[in-house]
Amino acid sequence: MLYTEAGQFSTTYRADRRVFRLRQDRIALGTLLAFAVAVVPLIGNDYWFSAILIPFLVLSLAGLGLNLLTGYAGQLSLGSAAFMAAGAFAAYNFNLRIEGLPLLVSFGLGGLVAALLSIVFGLPSLRIKGFYLIVSTLAAQFLIPWVLVKFGWFSNFNASGVITAPPLEIAGYDLSSPGGRYLLTLAVVIALAWLASNIVRSELGRNWMAVRDMDTAAAVIGISLPKAKLLAFGISGFYLGIAGSLWAFTYLGTVEPHGFDLARSFQVLFIIIIGGMGSILGNFLGAAFIVLFPLLLSNLAALLPVGLIDAGQLENIQKMVFGALIIAFLIREPDGLARLWQQFRARARRWPLRY
Amino acid sequence: MTEVVAPTTRAETLLQLDGISLSFGGVKAITDISFAVARGEICALIGPNGAGKSSLLNVINGVYRPQVGSVTFDGEVRRHMRPHHAAQRGIARTFQNIALFKGMTVLDNVLTGRNLKRRSTWVEQALRIGRAEREDDEQRSRAEDVIEFLHIQPWRETVVGKLPYGLQKRVELARALAAEPTLLLLDEPMAGMNAAEKRDMSRFIVDINREYGTTVVLIEHDIGVVMGISDHVVVLDYGRKIADGPPEEVRRNAEVIAAYLGTRH
Ligand SMILES: Nc1ncnc2c1ncn2[C@@H]1O[C@H](COP(=O)(O)OP(=O)(O)OP(=O)(O)O)[C@@H](O)[C@H]1O
Ligand SMILES: [Mg+2]
Numbered sequence: 001m002l003y004t005e006a007g008q009f010s011t012t013y014r015a016d017r018r019v020f021r022l023r024q025d026r027i028a029l030g031t032l033l034a035f036a037v038a039v040v041p042l043i044g045n046d047y048w049f050s051a052i053l054i055p056f057l058v059l060s061l062a063g064l065g066l067n068l069l070t071g072y073a074g075q076l077s078l079g080s081a082a083f084m085a086a087g088a089f090a091a092y093n094f095n096l097r098i099e100g101l102p103l104l105v106s107f108g109l110g111g112l113v114a115a116l117l118s119i120v121f122g123l124p125s126l127r128i129k130g131f132y133l134i135v136s137t138l139a140a141q142f143l144i145p146w147v148l149v150k151f152g153w154f155s156n157f158n159a160s161g162v163i164t165a166p167p168l169e170i171a172g173y174d175l176s177s178p179g180g181r182y183l184l185t186l187a188v189v190i191a192l193a194w195l196a197s198n199i200v201r202s203e204l205g206r207n208w209m210a211v212r213d214m215d216t217a218a219a220v221i222g223i224s225l226p227k228a229k230l231l232a233f234g235i236s237g238f239y240l241g242i243a244g245s246l247w248a249f250t251y252l253g254t255v256e257p258h259g260f261d262l263a264r265s266f267q268v269l270f271i272i273i274i275g276g277m278g279s280i281l282g283n284f285l286g287a288a289f290i291v292l293f294p295l296l297l298s299n300l301a302a303l304l305p306v307g308l309i310d311a312g313q314l315e316n317i318q319k320m321v322f323g324a325l326i327i328a329f330l331i332r333e334p335d336g337l338a339r340l341w342q343q344f345r346a347r348a349r350r351w352p353l354r355y
Numbered sequence: 356m357t358e359v360v361a362p363t364t365r366a367e368t369l370l371q372l373d374g375i376s377l378s379f380g381g382v383k384a385i386t387d388i389s390f391a392v393a394r395g396e397i398c399a400l401i402g403p404n405g406a407g408k409s410s411l412l413n414v415i416n417g418v419y420r421p422q423v424g425s426v427t428f429d430g431e432v433r434r435h436m437r438p439h440h441a442a443q444r445g446i447a448r449t450f451q452n453i454a455l456f457k458g459m460t461v462l463d464n465v466l467t468g469r470n471l472k473r474r475s476t477w478v479e480q481a482l483r484i485g486r487a488e489r490e491d492d493e494q495r496s497r498a499e500d501v502i503e504f505l506h507i508q509p510w511r512e513t514v515v516g517k518l519p520y521g522l523q524k525r526v527e528l529a530r531a532l533a534a535e536p537t538l539l540l541l542d543e544p545m546a547g548m549n550a551a552e553k554r555d556m557s558r559f560i561v562d563i564n565r566e567y568g569t570t571v572v573l574i575e576h577d578i579g580v581v582m583g584i585s586d587h588v589v590v591l592d593y594g595r596k597i598a599d600g601p602p603e604e605v606r607r608n609a610e611v612i613a614a615y616l617g618t619r620h
C-alpha cells in the first residue's frame with residue numbers, strides 16, 4: 001500500500017502533463033538521481049566507474065539517440081555508430097583547432113556535425129521506407145568511418161590514427177579521474193534525457209509517433225512528413241554524436257574510428273530492442289542489461305570447475321545466449337524491459353489487491 | 356446524368372468539383388464527375404461497392420490527383436489538392452479502414468488532430484520556454500472539449516489500438532473534429548456498427564453540423580441513415596454520377612433504384 005495513488009489528483013493540465021504523476025515516483029527518481037550524483041562518486045571504485053558506469057551511461061545515451069529515430073519516429077537505422085564517430089571526431093577537431101574552446105561546447109558542436117550528417121543520410125527517408133532505408137543508413141556506417149581513416153586531417157595526421165583525448169577540464173576543474181569522468185558523463189546524460197523526455201511529449205514527439213503509426217493519416221492531418229522525419233534524423237544524430245564524444249573522451253580516453261563499427265551499431269539497436277522501443281527508460285534498462293550481462297555470465301562461468309569452459313568458448317556462449325534473448329524479446333515482448341517494468345508498477349499500484 | 360451542377364444550391368457553395376476524372380493505370384475509378392456542396396450542409400455520397408466514393412474523397416483532400424478536372428474549395432480553384440494544403444484550408448477526414456495512430460493514447464490522437472493550431476516552435480516546446488506551456492494548456496482544453504462532446508472521456512488515457520472497433524471510429528471522428536474543420540469528410544463512419552451505435556454516430560454527426568456549422572460530406576451504405584440525416588445526396592455508379600439532389604428526389608430516381616436493386620444497365 002506504500003505505492004498508492006489515493007488522494008493524488010491532477011487539478012491542472014500542467015500537473016497532469018508531468019512524466020511522473022505519482023508522488024512516490026517523483027521521490028524515487030529524486031532519490032536515485034541524488035544517489036547517483038552525491039553518493040556514487042564517494043563509494044564507487046575505479047573499476048566500477050571505468051568498466052561499468054561510464055559505458056552504461058554512454059550506451060544509454062546512444063540508445064536514446066536511436067530510440068528517438070526508430071522507436072518514436074519509426075525510421076530504421078543501422079548507422080548509429082557512424083554518427084557517434086562523426087560526433088567524436090568533430091568534437092576532437094573543434095577542441096584541437098579552436099584555442100580555448102570549452103569542452104562542453106566542443107561536445108555540442110560535435111553533436112551538431114553528427115546531426116547534419118544524419119540529416120543528409122536521412123534524406124532518402126523522404127522517398128523510401130523500412131528495408132531500403134536500412135541500406136541508406138548502412139552506407140553511412142561504411143562511408144563515415146572510412147573517410148575518417150582515409151583522410152589524415154581528421155586525426156591530425158597522427159600515424160596510428162589513435163589519438164589521446166585532450167584533458168577533461170571544465171571551468172578550471174580537472175575531471176580526468178574516473179570519478180570526475182563519471183560525473184561529467186552523468187551530467188550530460190541527465191540533461192539530454194530530460195530534454196528527450198520533453199521532446200517526446202511535445203507536439204514534435206506526437207508527430208513522430210503519428211508518422212510511425214500511419215503516415216498517410218499524419219499527412220492528411222497536416223503534419224509535414226519531411227520536416228518530422230528530418231528533425232528525427234537530426235535530433236537523433238545530435239544525441240548519437242554527443243554519445244560518441246563521451247565514448248571517446250570520458251570512456252576510452254582515445255579518439256579512434258575502429259570502435260565505431262557496424263557491431264557497435266547493432267549493439268545500440270539491441271539496447272533499444274531489449275530495453276523497449278518508444279520508451280526513454282528502456283534505453284537505460286537495455287544499456288544496463290548489455291553492460292552487465294557479459295559480466296554476469298563470466299562470473300557464473302568462474303563458479304564452474306576450472307577448464308570446463310575456456311575464454312573463447314565463453315565469448316561464443318555469450319553471443320548465443322544474446323541472440324536467443326533478442327529473438328525472445330522480439331517475439332514475446334516487443335516493448336522490451338520497459339514494458340515489464342510498467343506491468344510491475346501497475347501491479348504494485350493495486351497491491352495487495354490482485355486486480 | 357442530367358445536370359452538371361446541383362440546381363438546388365441556394366446557399367453559398369463551399370466545395371465544387373468540376374469534371375473530375377481519375378484512373379489508376381487502366382482502371383477508371385472516376386469519370387467526369389461534377390457537383391457542388393453548399394456551406395453548412397450534410398451531403399451523402401452513396402453507390403455500390405467500387406463506385407468510386409472513397410476515391411472521390413481522396414481527390415477532395417489531395418491524397419489522389421485526378422488526371423482531369425478541378426477542385427474549388429472556399430473560393431480557391433486548384434487542379435488538385437495536396438493533403439497538407441487541404442488540412443491547412445480546413446478539410447479534415449476519417450478513413451474507411453480506421454487510420455488512427457495505434458500506439459498512442461486517445462488524448463494524444465486528439466491532440467495530434469490539432470497540430471496545425473500550434474504557434475510555438477519545437478525548440479520552445481522542448482525547453483518548455485515562452486508560449487509553449489500556455490499553448491499546451493489551451494490545446495489540452497480544446498481537446499478535452501471534443502473528447503467530452505463525443506463521450507470518450509473514460510478512455511482518454513487508453514492506447515487506441517486496444518479499443519473496440521466502434522470506439523475507434525469515434526476516436527477517429529474526434530481527431531478530425533479537433534482540427535476545427537470547415538469541411539469534414541467521413542468515409543463510412545458507421546460501417547460495421549450495430550443499430551444503437553449507428554444511432555449514436557448519426558446523432559454526433561448531426562450535432563457537429565448544427566453546433567459548429569461544419570459542412571459534412573459522408574459516405575454511407577445504410578440508406579435509412581442517409582435519408583435521415585442528409586440535406587443532399589449524390590449517387591455514384593461505376594465511377595459516374597447518376598443522381599444528385601435532395602434525398603426525397605433521389606429516392607424516386609429510376610436509375611438509383613436500378614443501381615441499388617442490382618438491375619444492371
Ligand atoms: N489506390 C488504388 N490503386 C488502384 N486502384 C484503385 C485504388 N483506389 C481505388 N481503386 C479502384 O478504384 C475503384 C473505385 O474504388 P473506391 O475505393 O473509390 O470505391 P468505393 O466506392 O469507395 O467502394 P466501397 O464501397 O467498396 O468502399 C475500384 O475499382 C478500386 O479497385
Ligand atoms: Mg470506399
